Amino acid sequence: GARISFSGQVRNYRQTVSQVVNLLGSEANAANYLSKCIYSIGLGSNDYLNNYFMPLFYSTSRRYNPEQYASVLIQQYTQQLQALYNYGARKFVLIGVGQIGCSPNELAQNSRDGRTCVERINAANRIFNSKLKGLVDQFNNANSDAKFIYIDVYGIFQDITSNPSAYGFRVTNAGCCGVGRNNGQITCLPLQRPCRNRNEYLFWDAFHPTEAANVIIGRRSYNAQSPSDAYPIDIRRLAQL
Numbered sequence: 001g002a003r004i005s006f007s008g009q010v011r012n013y014r015q016t017v018s019q020v021v022n023l024l025g026s027e028a029n030a031a032n033y034l035s036k037c038i039y040s041i042g043l044g045s046n047d048y049l050n051n052y053f054m055p056l057f058y059s060t061s062r063r064y065n066p067e068q069y070a071s072v073l074i075q076q077y078t079q080q081l082q083a084l085y086n087y088g089a090r091k092f093v094l095i096g097v098g099q100i101g102c103s104p105n106e107l108a109q110n111s112r113d114g115r116t117c118v119e120r121i122n123a124a125n126r127i128f129n130s131k132l133k134g135l136v137d138q139f140n141n142a143n144s145d146a147k148f149i150y151i152d153v154y155g156i157f158q159d160i161t162s163n164p165s166a167y168g169f170r171v172t173n174a175g176c177c178g179v180g181r182n183n184g185q186i187t188c189l190p191l192q193r194p195c196r197n198r199n200e201y202l203f204w205d206a207f208h209p210t211e212a213a214n215v216i217i218g219r220r221s222y223n224a225q226s227p228s229d230a231y232p233i234d235i236r237r238l239a240q241l
Contacts, residue, residue, distance in 0.1 A: 017087045034088030042095030066124035074131045092148040096129040099157045104175045104184025105206035115173050150231045151221045170200040
């Protein structure tokens, strides 16, 4: 389970920028180059899945109510985004948190019928997303030379789950590969045989969407199909700036 924290990734980025400066010969050349890059950042899911809603292992849900916890996450997020901006990033795609309360893992653990999404989790996710969207406005208002956009993955997921057949999905409450209730109590194990029709499943395992679902999310992020998909513009228009 080794991982690099987002703060660690930002530190690695700063080191990479110094290498870019050396390669391109000057800070001005590096700044011009980096200003054309698109920085896609999606975080928050694990802060809820693997921390806030695991009270047996972590104390955050006892220390913070959902509003306070979202504020703590956004405060740290702000500092990390500011560091990226200070080191040349100018085009940002901030990806919201999806409906974690609808994942097979949460359905297996917290849903009576295994189909009804866990509202207390989704409600916390909506609070975070609302603050993240506000952060986009905050950074855009403060930095005329940068452009921040927000991708509403929660809303896109809601569209899919409310009318799954329109998107080709037959199973929205169980993983294609997993163990236990909803194939969500233990995630996909080595040598386990997954479902044959993975394109008909919204979730690959206990937590993660299938490739079929991610393609839909990616396409709607790049070329918004509804005004709420991307705010204030989609990735296609961001790339043209």
